[in-house]
Amino acid sequence: MNADTAVLCGLGTWLPPHAVTNDDLARELDTSDDWIRSRTGIGTRYVAAPSTATSDLAVEAGRRALKSAGFESVDAVVLATTTPDHPCPATAPLVATQLGLGTVAAFDVGAVCTGFLYALAVGAGLIAAGTAGSVLVIGADMYSSILDPADRSTRAIFGDGAGAVVLRSGGADEPGALGTPVLGSDGTGSDLITIRSGGSREPLGTIGAGHPDPYFRMAGKAVFRNAVERMADASLTAARRVGWAADDIDRLVAHQANLRILHAVADRMRLPRHRCPVHLDQVGNTAAASIPLALSHAVTTGRLAPGHRTLLTAFGGGLTWGACAVRWPTITPV
Ligand code: UT7
Numbered sequence: 001m002n003a004d005t006a007v008l009c010g011l012g013t014w015l016p017p018h019a020v021t022n023d024d025l026a027r028e029l030d031t032s033d034d035w036i037r038s039r040t041g042i043g044t045r046y047v048a049a050p051s052t053a054t055s056d057l058a059v060e061a062g063r064r065a066l067k068s069a070g071f072e073s074v075d076a077v078v079l080a081t082t083t084p085d086h087p088c089p090a091t092a093p094l095v096a097t098q099l100g101l102g103t104v105a106a107f108d109v110g111a112v113c114t115g116f117l118y119a120l121a122v123g124a125g126l127i128a129a130g131t132a133g134s135v136l137v138i139g140a141d142m143y144s145s146i147l148d149p150a151d152r153s154t155r156a157i158f159g160d161g162a163g164a165v166v167l168r169s170g171g172a173d174e175p176g177a178l179g180t181p182v183l184g185s186d187g188t189g190s191d192l193i194t195i196r197s198g199g200s201r202e203p204l205g206t207i208g209a210g211h212p213d214p215y216f217r218m219a220g221k222a223v224f225r226n227a228v229e230r231m232a233d234a235s236l237t238a239a240r241r242v243g244w245a246a247d248d249i250d251r252l253v254a255h256q257a258n259l260r261i262l263h264a265v266a267d268r269m270r271l272p273r274h275r276c277p278v279h280l281d282q283v284g285n286t287a288a289a290s291i292p293l294a295l296s297h298a299v300t301t302g303r304l305a306p307g308h309r310t311l312l313t314a315f316g317g318g319l320t321w322g323a324c325a326v327r328w329p330t331i332t333p334v
Pocket of ligand 1: 030031032035036039040113152153154156157219220221223224227257258261285287315316317
């Protein structure tokens with residue numbers, strides 16, 4: 001038995017308490033419940049208090065994932081986020097310290113909405129290499145801190161949140177064992193999802209820099225098309241890597257960006273739509289947090305059960321995408 005396979009053994013999530021409905025947004029912006037529901041499927045999203053930072057969300061989710069796994073310590077923390085507490089240093093070391101994990105390896109991964117899957121692959125790699133026997137993988141984002149308050153197209157979609165899983169070293173045949181992840185990127189689309197200013201290309205505060213734009217921007221339509229093709233193709237590749245045909249897939253837990261994207265991905269894979277759990281109606285697009293949040297919701301509502309042949313897939317800025325297979329284990333999300 002291969003003892004260096006990453007096995008998923010804990011799941012925890014956290015949402016800030018303040019819910020913002022479509023009607024709340026429509027009181028502030030030129031939008032409507034009808035537009036947002038019909039174009040995205042989203043009804044509500046959660047927004048963190050301005051006094052909150054991403055590390056606060058990540059700590060809450062991380063603590064719950066450790067509890068779900070029954071672990072008091074891990075050997076590494078990998079945090080996926082596009083909204084670190086500060087540009088420098090990474091947020092993960094602070095999260096590890098606040099979780100009481102001592103001096104373990106801790107670092108951030110940046111792959112925008114694919115961040116959780118990239119972090120999962122990195123965590124699995126640390127286990128396969130023998131660097132760590134257990135890893136806390138967190139996806140946490142606070143998009144409310146980077147959205148343009150006047151941009152109806154992004155404010156309608158994104159919400160804050162955090163989710164985390166615990167990986168441990170185990171055997172490839174165990175429930176929860178991760179298949180070999182599929183990851184990809186295409187920098188020719190790097191201008192489709194951006195925060196233009198505030199990096200080395202266009203530092204904030206540079207004299208003569210013109211009009212800095214510190215906000216998150218997305219070319220929705222082009223992203224939409226890419227997301228469908230990339231998630232569907234990556235998912236089928238990830239399934240093939242563990243020997244599953246398309247018909248074998250019980251659940252496709254996809255990044256929760258838009259209900260029309262979820263349906264289009266399922267259709268492209270010839271998968272019945274009901275095999276794609278939906279959570280975005282309640283939380284919107286929570287970026288790096290969306291897959292663990294969707295997993296937790298699917299388990300607690302009975303949509304995802306032990307033994308289900310499950311694919312995880314995501315797409316995001318970069319452009320980046322990924323997919324990973326897992327036979328769902330017995331886990332109680334916290
Ligand atoms: O998580 C990372 C990956 N992200 C995604 O996968 C997101 C992918 N893209 C999408 O989900 C969709 O493209 C959006 C939901 C962002 C936009 O939907 P769309 O059907 O592609 O609309 P559009 O961008 O083509 O805009 C159509 C119209 C525009 O008005 P005009 O130019 O036709 O007059 C927009 O200004 O809809 C307008 N619009 C809105 N109207 C009311 C955009 N946002 C809103 C809004 N309320 N919130």
